[in-house]
Amino acid sequence: MNENRLEDLKVERNLKSREVASYFGVNESTYSEWEHNKIPIPTRRIAELANFYNVNIDYMLKLTDIRKNIEETYTLDLELIGNRLKEIRKELGLSLRSLGNALNCSFSSLGSYERGEKLINCEILISLSKYSKYSIDYILGRSNNKF
Numbered sequence: 001m002n003e004n005r006l007e008d009l010k011v012e013r014n015l016k017s018r019e020v021a022s023y024f025g026v027n028e029s030t031y032s033e034w035e036h037n038k039i040p041i042p043t044r045r046i047a048e049l050a051n052f053y054n055v056n057i058d059y060m061l062k063l064t065d066i067r068k069n070i071e072e073t074y075t076l077d078l079e080l081i082g083n084r085l086k087e088i089r090k091e092l093g094l095s096l097r098s099l100g101n102a103l104n105c106s107f108s109s110l111g112s113y114e115r116g117e118k119l120i121n122c123e124i125l126i127s128l129s130k131y132s133k134y135s136i137d138y139i140l141g142r143s144n145n146k147f
Contacts, residue, residue, distance in 0.1 A: 003062045006035040009053040024048065043122045047076055047140055056143065057136040063129060070142060080141045082116035088132050088139070089114070103127045 010020055021031035024045065033039045034049075041049065050057045056068040089099050089110075096107035096114075103110075105124045113120045120128075120139075129136045137143035 003037055004035070004041070005055075005060050005062060006049065009055065009060065010035070013053070020052075023052065040122050043119050043125055043140075044076060046122055046125075046136075047074065047142065050137075050142065057140065058129070061126065061136065063126075063136065068137075068143075070137075074140075074142045076119065077141055078116035078119060081120065081139065082114045084139050084141065085110070085120065085128075086114045088128070088134050092132060099128075102131055 010017065017031050017035065018028045021028040024031065030039075034041045034045070046057055046061070050060050050070070051073045053060065054069050054071055056064075056066075056070055058064040059067045089096070092099065094102070096110045099105075100107040100110050103124055104127070105121075109118075109121070109124070112118045113124075125136060125139065128134070129139065134146055135143060138146045
């Protein structure tokens, strides 16, 4: 599982885990498990946490050391995300099956993500970002900067 900077961001804001958990309507133990990489953070929550802390997702998930302050709150648009996933796959020159094999994901799941039928699974999202070098913020529509 990927590391993250949730604890550092929480401390920066002088917040307690229970306060953040309450804000998101989850148990304190759930937030603590996200913070300490015990369980994956759902994709929707990744975006919400980045909005809450006003940072880029790639920084929050320790995929980069470059911190960008993002003040604007973004909502997830499944159609936009699907189009970006398809764009990335095509730029990589891969079929759904080939990319699925590379990400250890079924091609049918990737197809449903590309069609905007389902939100991409967080672990697949992180794997895709690492594999393609595309920013998660770009993939999820929080930024127009690809890398």
